Amino acid sequence: MYKWFLAWRYLHTKLIALFGVASVTLCVAMVLVVLSVMGGFLDTVRSRSKGLHSQIVLDSGFLQGFPYYAEFGELVEEELPEVVKLTSPAIYSYGIFRVPATSYTKPARILGVRLDEYLQLNEMRKGLHYERYYPGTTHLGMQQMPVAGFDANGDMQLAQDLREANKKWRQDEKDVDSIANFDAEPFELSMYPKVVPTNVGSRAFALGPEEPGYIGREKHGVIVGCDLLNSRRSDGNFDRHLARGTDVAITLLPLTSRGNVTGEPPVRVPLRYADDSRTGIFEIDSMSVYVDFDFVQHKLGMDAQDLVDGGKSDARANQLLVGIHDGVDLDEAAAQIRELWAGFVETKLMDVSPTDRYPLTEVSVMTWEDMQRPLIAAVEKEKILVTFLFALISIVAIVLLGCIFFMIVEKKTRDIGIMKAIGASSRGVAGLFVAYAGAVGVTGSILGLFIGSLFVWNINDIQDFLANLNPQLRVWSPEIYSFDTIPEVVKKADAIWVAAIAVVSSIVGSLIPATLAGRVWPVQALRYE
Amino acid sequence: MSNVILKARSVHKTYTMGKAEVRVLRGASLEAQAGEFLVVTGASGSGKSTLLHILGGLDIPDQGAVEFEGHDVFAQSQMARNTYRNRQVGFVFQFYHLLPELNVLENILMPKLVSHSALSWLTGRGQAKLEAMDLLDRVGLRERAGHRPNELSGGERQRVALARALINRPALLLADEPTGNLDEKKGADILDLLSEFNEAGQTIVMVTHDARVAARAHRRIELVGGAIQSKRDGSPSVADSDSQPTHALS
Ligand SMILES: Nc1ncnc2c1ncn2[C@@H]1O[C@H](COP(=O)(O)OP(=O)(O)OP(=O)(O)O)[C@@H](O)[C@H]1O
Ligand SMILES: [Mg+2]
Numbered sequence A: 001m002y003k004w005f006l007a008w009r010y011l012h013t014k015l016i017a018l019f020g021v022a023s024v025t026l027c028v029a030m031v032l033v034v035l036s037v038m039g040g041f042l043d044t045v046r047s048r049s050k051g052l053h054s055q056i057v058l059d060s061g062f063l064q065g066f067p068y069y070a071e072f073g074e075l076v077e078e079e080l081p082e083v084v085k086l087t088s089p090a091i092y093s094y095g096i097f098r099v100p101a102t103s104y105t106k107p108a109r110i111l112g113v114r115l116d117e118y119l120q121l122n123e124m125r126k127g128l129h130y131e132r133y134y135p136g137t138t139h140l141g142m143q144q145m146p147v148a149g150f151d152a153n154g155d156m157q158l159a160q161d162l163r164e165a166n167k168k169w170r171q172d173e174k175d176v177d178s179i180a181n182f183d184a185e186p187f188e189l190s191m192y193p194k195v196v197p198t199n200v201g202s203r204a205f206a207l208g209p210e211e212p213g214y215i216g217r218e219k220h221g222v223i224v225g226c227d228l229l230n231s232r233r234s235d236g237n238f239d240r241h242l243a244r245g246t247d248v249a250i251t252l253l254p255l256t257s258r259g260n261v262t263g264e265p266p267v268r269v270p271l272r273y274a275d276d277s278r279t280g281i282f283e284i285d286s287m288s289v290y291v292d293f294d295f296v297q298h299k300l301g302m303d304a305q306d307l308v309d310g311g312k313s314d315a316r317a318n319q320l321l322v323g324i325h326d327g328v329d330l331d332e333a334a335a336q337i338r339e340l341w342a343g344f345v346e347t348k349l350m351d352v353s354p355t356d357r358y359p360l361t362e363v364s365v366m367t368w369e370d371m372q373r374p375l376i377a378a379v380e381k382e383k384i385l386v387t388f389l390f391a392l393i394s395i396v397a398i399v400l401l402g403c404i405f406f407m408i409v410e411k412k413t414r415d416i417g418i419m420k421a422i423g424a425s426s427r428g429v430a431g432l433f434v435a436y437a438g439a440v441g442v443t444g445s446i447l448g449l450f451i452g453s454l455f456v457w458n459i460n461d462i463q464d465f466l467a468n469l470n471p472q473l474r475v476w477s478p479e480i481y482s483f484d485t486i487p488e489v490v491k492k493a494d495a496i497w498v499a500a501i502a503v504v505s506s507i508v509g510s511l512i513p514a515t516l517a518g519r520v521w522p523v524q525a526l527r528y529e
Numbered sequence B: 001m002s003n004v005i006l007k008a009r010s011v012h013k014t015y016t017m018g019k020a021e022v023r024v025l026r027g028a029s030l031e032a033q034a035g036e037f038l039v040v041t042g043a044s045g046s047g048k049s050t051l052l053h054i055l056g057g058l059d060i061p062d063q064g065a066v067e068f069e070g071h072d073v074f075a076q077s078q079m080a081r082n083t084y085r086n087r088q089v090g091f092v093f094q095f096y097h098l099l100p101e102l103n104v105l106e107n108i109l110m111p112k113l114v115s116h117s118a119l120s121w122l123t124g125r126g127q128a129k130l131e132a133m134d135l136l137d138r139v140g141l142r143e144r145a146g147h148r149p150n151e152l153s154g155g156e157r158q159r160v161a162l163a164r165a166l167i168n169r170p171a172l173l174l175a176d177e178p179t180g181n182l183d184e185k186k187g188a189d190i191l192d193l194l195s196e197f198n199e200a201g202q203t204i205v206m207v208t209h210d211a212r213v214a215a216r217a218h219r220r221i222e223l224v225g226g227a228i229q230s231k232r233d234g235s236p237s238v239a240d241s242d243s244q245p246t247h248a249l250s
Helices: A002-013 A015-050 A069-079 A115-121 A129-133 A160-172 A176-184 A187-199 A203-207 A293-299 A330-349 A354-361 A368-411 A413-421 A426-457 A459-469 A492-518 A522-526 B048-055 B078-088 B104-115 B118-138 B154-166 B184-199
Strands: A056-059 A084-099 A104-113 A142-147 A213-225 A247-252 A267-277 A288-292 A319-324 A364-367 B004-017 B020-033 B037-041 B063-068 B089-092 B172-176 B203-208 B219-224 B227-230 B246-249
Touching: A002 A015, A002 A426, A002 B104, A015 A368, A015 A426, A015 A492, A056 A330, A056 A368, A069 A084, A069 A319, A069 A330, A084 A115, A084 A293, A104 A115, A104 A247, A104 A293, A115 A288, A115 A319, A129 A160, A129 A267, A142 A267, A213 A247, A267 A288, A267 A293, A288 A293, A319 A330, A330 A354, A330 A364, A330 A368, A364 A368, A368 A413, A368 A426, A368 A492, A413 A426, A413 A522, A426 A459, A426 A492, B004 B048, B004 B203, B020 B037, B020 B048, B020 B063, B020 B203, B037 B048, B037 B184, B048 B172, B048 B203, B078 B089, B078 B104, B089 B154, B104 B118, B104 B154, B118 B154, B154 B172, B154 B184, B172 B184, B184 B203
Parallel strands: A104 A288, A213 A267, B020 B227, B037 B203, B037 B219, B089 B172, B172 B203
Antiparallel strands: A056 A319, A056 A364, A084 A104, A084 A247, A084 A319, A142 A213, A213 A288, A247 A267, B004 B020, B004 B063, B020 B246, B219 B227
16 A cells, blocks of 8 residues: 555655656657647548549549440449449549630649539538539539629629529528628629629620629630649638639540540640639649530540441540448448449450450459558558657657656665565565556656647647748648648547556656665665664 | 563674675674563664664574564565564664655554555554554644654654554564654653553663663663673663674675
8 A cells, every 4th residue: 555655645745756747748748649640640531532532433544444334334323223322434634724814834633524423422512612602503514704793782793593502502501600701701702803804805895894694605614623723821721813714724635545645636625614622632632623524525535436437436434433322331332343344344345346455354443442542551651650750759758767766766765764664575665666657657648648639639720820930830731741731639549548658668667766676775774864 | 481572592794895894793692571671782883773673674684593472583484574574563763764755644654554455454544543643642743643754853753753663563662772863851752752652561672872771771781792791780881892893804
């Protein structure tokens, strides 16, 4: 009993114990912060990857795509109705994104999708800007540019349908702040008429800026990654430089079914800026451009085409996206689809010319986890590495603790003699110091968890504060870490592990001094005052 | 007499400091009767403390034996000796040796804490505190129970040390110059207390080089040249020129 009693008493009467507690506290806080941030990073990569594209993807990995995607899509939906919710084709290609009015150009990853289906496959809708405030108005079909005008009272207004969409959003929105923020930003309304004279041509004047409505030639819409077009403010929002409906263009490089460049000049496709999309992953948001599947398929020459010798070539897509019903095991579903595809390809291979077989045989069925595995594995390794590094630093703290206990034992030699004189055993005295170390470890861990958690929960505020002092201090760069904010979650399991290891480490650090304490020769210790 | 509770038989103890050997005890023997107040005198450095430590099982003799109630203390296991120190023996030192972080009551309870597990302490705590307060009463420090040792005078500290030594009702109280650090009045108070406890049946073996202190004892023996020379009751202590331990080179 005296062990616990004295350990506790030493803990809160000895100043030196505070240094031990402080070193444990700092280490625990440090490791917890690292673990939480890296773990949060990993989880974000995981969860964002999941809602990013599609649960299951059939992909050949070939830029020219593969045929029979539509036929197989129907087959899958027919054969596995319990498993498959919907299928949708997709095309990806690379090209140049350009804003003609400003000569702004960027490399772009072009994704051709059927937007209504695509939005059911993932969480893209959450990241659409105009779709949020004007629900139901974002599409990739033919569209004009919306412009604001003035009503009878001289108030600025948008066209009827946009006004109603916005009203609907106001009714459904639960977050009152976001409505206030929207109204406080004069940008949404004022941006439209401001752009009118610059680039919509003579028809703008025919309609006149006074009446709200739509102007300009009808063009297909395009959704642009938010980092491709806009500049990010330090508060995490974006400055949008283009009005909705502004003319943009992409330049494409069509490939033949064998992957040859067609030989014709690159295709320039005029489009209208319909919306911007934010997935939260920087690589995607700074590169991606979403256009209508059928439109881009045609522009890339991947649709069915007349052949010189009569007949038609098969339409191609790069991917077939498969959405799965809730509650269905993803890996099982993928296995079933894989089996179905194997049988399907078997029958098809007969029909195609040998040169066209290759992309077909290369198609693989992947879950989102399969696709993101390299990225996730890399982040996992990074997490382990960084945690390991910090744990290594913590060993310094264990040595420090050992020194502190050594000093305590030195100072307490006489008291150890007293305890032995009244019957304490060597093991009991050693146990006292181990218990003391445990108490230091527990106290330090609790404080460390508390401080570390506070730090993690406010880490973005801290970063903003530092960045305000000096922009160089902004350590979390979205270019490097993919996400615009630092993860702020502390996991219970992490906390328990860190605390447990800290307590064990403190005890280990005290073992040598404790053994020495047990060996104190009482007669020697008691001889003098 | 059959009532001997402590018996030391030809105890030898030599300390080695580097190459120098200090032969402190050279065949010291003594017997203490139950209920006796025995005083061991001797010049400074004659080995009184060493002898007392060996009697209490704190130090180990090179040769010879110590028997407590017929059992050889040093033939027992280390554990049994710890228990011996905790239950059968109470120590009082010249320098009080209280634990500075604990208050008076807690210091007195220390021997109890040592022998209790956390669980048995929960149930025995109340009784132990009562006994401690009772002892504090007897040494006249009831109101100081919550004070830290550094808030007490030397005499008060020694009374606390005495209460601590007696909390487990040991058969044997070993006192090493308990008045050595106190002025005459305070020293006399402590000696009065010791006599009081002795009259109540406590066996005491006390070590001192102070003749006046020694006068309180039933029986005095002297440590000279590492061995015991018996003295008759009441006769004054004589510092023997031969009492210095011999220093020899090995
Ligand atoms: N650990 C030790 N190592 C070396 N010599 C020691 C040790 N302990 C005691 N001595 C020596 O043994 C001798 C006896 O010491 P001890 O303390 O027993 O004497 P004492 O009679 O109690 O003296 P005092 O009256 O001053 O307390 C002294 O000469 C001392 O220097
Ligand atoms: Mg002495």
